[in-house]
Amino acid sequence: MGFSFDPYSPAVDSDPFPLYKTLRDEHPCFWSEEAGMWVFSRYADIVTALNDWQTYSSASGNLMTELPNRAGSTLGTTDPPRHDRLRGLVQHAFLKRNLEALGGPMRDIAAGAVAELRGVKQFDFINDFSSKFTVRVLFAALGLPMGDEQTVRDKAVLMVQSDPVTRAKGPEHIAAYNWMRDYAAGVIAERRKHPQDDLISHFSAAEIDGDKLDEMEVLLTTTTLIMAGIESLGGFMSMFALNMADYHDARRRVAADPKLIGDAVEESLRFNTSAQRFRRRLQKDVAIHGQTMKQGDFVCLAYGSGNRDERQFQNPDAYDINRKPKGHLGFGGGVHACLGSAIARMAIIIAFEEFFKVIPEFHRVQEQLPWMPSSTFRSPLRLELAAG
Amino acid sequence: MPKITYIEPNGNESVVDVPEGWTLMQGATSNGIDGIEAECGGSCSCATCHCYVETHADKLAAASETEEAMLTNVAAERRPNSRLSCQIKAIAELDGMVVRLPAAQS
Numbered sequence: 001m002g003f004s005f006d007p008y009s010p011a012v013d014s015d016p017f018p019l020y021k022t023l024r025d026e027h028p029c030f031w032s033e034e035a036g037m038w039v040f041s042r043y044a045d046i047v048t049a050l051n052d053w054q055t056y057s058s059a060s061g062n063l064m065t066e067l068p069n070r071a072g073s074t075l076g077t078t079d080p081p082r083h084d085r086l087r088g089l090v091q092h093a094f095l096k097r098n099l100e101a102l103g104g105p106m107r108d109i110a111a112g113a114v115a116e117l118r119g120v121k122q123f124d125f126i127n128d129f130s131s132k133f134t135v136r137v138l139f140a141a142l143g144l145p146m147g148d149e150q151t152v153r154d155k156a157v158l159m160v161q162s163d164p165v166t167r168a169k170g171p172e173h174i175a176a177y178n179w180m181r182d183y184a185a186g187v188i189a190e191r192r193k194h195p196q197d198d199l200i201s202h203f204s205a206a207e208i209d210g211d212k213l214d215e216m217e218v219l220l221t222t223t224t225l226i227m228a229g230i231e232s233l234g235g236f237m238s239m240f241a242l243n244m245a246d247y248h249d250a251r252r253r254v255a256a257d258p259k260l261i262g263d264a265v266e267e268s269l270r271f272n273t274s275a276q277r278f279r280r281r282l283q284k285d286v287a288i289h290g291q292t293m294k295q296g297d298f299v300c301l302a303y304g305s306g307n308r309d310e311r312q313f314q315n316p317d318a319y320d321i322n323r324k325p326k327g328h329l330g331f332g333g334g335v336h337a338c339l340g341s342a343i344a345r346m347a348i349i350i351a352f353e354e355f356f357k358v359i360p361e362f363h364r365v366q367e368q369l370p371w372m373p374s375s376t377f378r379s380p381l382r383l384e385l386a387a388g
Numbered sequence: 389m390p391k392i393t394y395i396e397p398n399g400n401e402s403v404v405d406v407p408e409g410w411t412l413m414q415g416a417t418s419n420g421i422d423g424i425e426a427e428c429g430g431s432c433s434c435a436t437c438h439c440y441v442e443t444h445a446d447k448l449a450a451a452s453e454t455e456e457a458m459l460t461n462v463a464a465e466r467r468p469n470s471r472l473s474c475q476i477k478a479i480a481e482l483d484g485m486v487v488r489l490p491a492a493q494s
Contacts, residue, residue, distance in 0.1 A: 044407065047418070050430075051409050051477065088454065091433050097461075312418065326426070327417030337429030 006034035008167045013371040020305035029289040037298035041305040043312035050334035056280035064375035065162040067177045073220040089206040093199045096342040109136045110354035125383040130237040138229035143198025156230040162375045184222040235274035235379035243268045245364045250321045255360035258353045264321040269330025276304035276378045303329035390483040396423045397491040406478035413437040413474035423489030430474040435461040436493040437473040444485040464490030
């Protein structure tokens with residue numbers, strides 16, 4: 001039997017890295033039957049594709065398994081110049097210097113969430129800490145009304161998943177997405193009536209030279225921000241906690257000297273970013289590595305593989321917080337590099353500064369982790385940790 | 389591949405073959421050159437990949453409005469030859485180009 005790479009298989013959810021290595025070494029431009037798309041796995045090829053948006057377009061969707069009617073109305077699913085216009089309208093709020101005011105509230109939220117774990121011997125990091133933290137931070141940042149936190153979180157987690165059997169979004173995933181869109185529509189309508197000093201009020205009213213976001217753009221951009229703020233941030237926090245649980249020396253150094261958290265976060269973004277794979281669509285034929293890809297074909301950019309490419313990173317399968325892996329693909333790159341990277345870095349560092357104060361020593365309880373079924377993202381559904 | 393020379397704040401000079409289509413920022417970050425932070429990853433929204441263009445300025449397209457706006461945020465002194473390296477793509481015409489990196493990016 002020949003080599004296959006099926007991003008819908010539970011094996012890829014749990015451990016894609018050996019398959020990535022075979023892809024990089026033997027099939028650097030691979031046609032995945034199961035995904036119905038090409039797969040780029042080498043760092044250099046991914047960077048080249050990220051830069052060349054004229055050839056590798058995002059306008060047909062960027063999630064490996066796209067949600068219905070989403071492509072074309074969000075930052076991640078448009079190309080320049082439309083993309084640059086959208087980004088210009090929203091990015092102001094995400095610049096590092098405009099995030100300072102969130103630091104205090106984030107720290108209070110983190111301290112409050114971890115205080116509930118004081119003296120607790122064993123807990124689920126996701127249910128008992130990271131999801132509480134991310135939902136509360138997002139609600140504070142976006143000015144969302146409190147009360148629906150748990151439902152919003154559950155829907156955000158569900159909408160990024162895909163069905164491993166049908167290799168598509170299942171009815172429950174699409175229903176979660178529709179729920180989120182309706183929820184976002186309600187919040188937007190409310191903010192239009194009663195604007196306040198929050199992100200949604202700002203960008204639903206943002207104007208540059210008389211240009212505004214249309215209704216669908218406001219709606220789907222808000223929906224995506226909620227999804228990213230809860231699911232992507234939470235997913236990566238659980239990966240970071242997992243790395244800290246598994247690599248004792250790194251954890252002890254970081255817990256003893258919290259100034260190292262930033263370096264450890266960068267290494268985790270390289271080592272196992274939760275954003276494993278995104279896709280692009282070819283606008284012309286491309287010949288590469290002995291294959292000819294056709295205009296209209298989709299191409300998966302496997303960031304998680306590029307980050308383990310030995311052609312770029314020495315000893316890539318070692319987790320090393322001294323590495324300072326500049327240029328990693330943990331947040332993608334190029335014009336579509338993650339809008340939330342500054343807020344995400346800030347949130348994770350603050351969350352773990354507070355977490356380590358209460359729980360400096362911990363280890364994993366489960367030998368096998370239950371992994372989220374998703375063709376795009378990778379993180380555990382539960383992460384049982386034992387303190388001490 | 390165009391060869392680009394990066395002069396780091398400490399005077400170190402590195403000559404890098406940057407693949408065509410990559411940005412000068414990526415040429416630096418993927419080769420371990422200090423002096424470029426590139427916190428936003430290349431989306432022209434952080435001003436931490438600031439460089440001074442020492443040669444080949446006539447071969448470059450003018451900075452976009454977004455880049456101009458972002459250049460007002462650079463941490464080091466902004467000079468007439470200041471650019472964001474994530475907005476300069478390596479092309480054959482830039483072979484032999486020299487850029488100098490500022491002492492601070494943030």
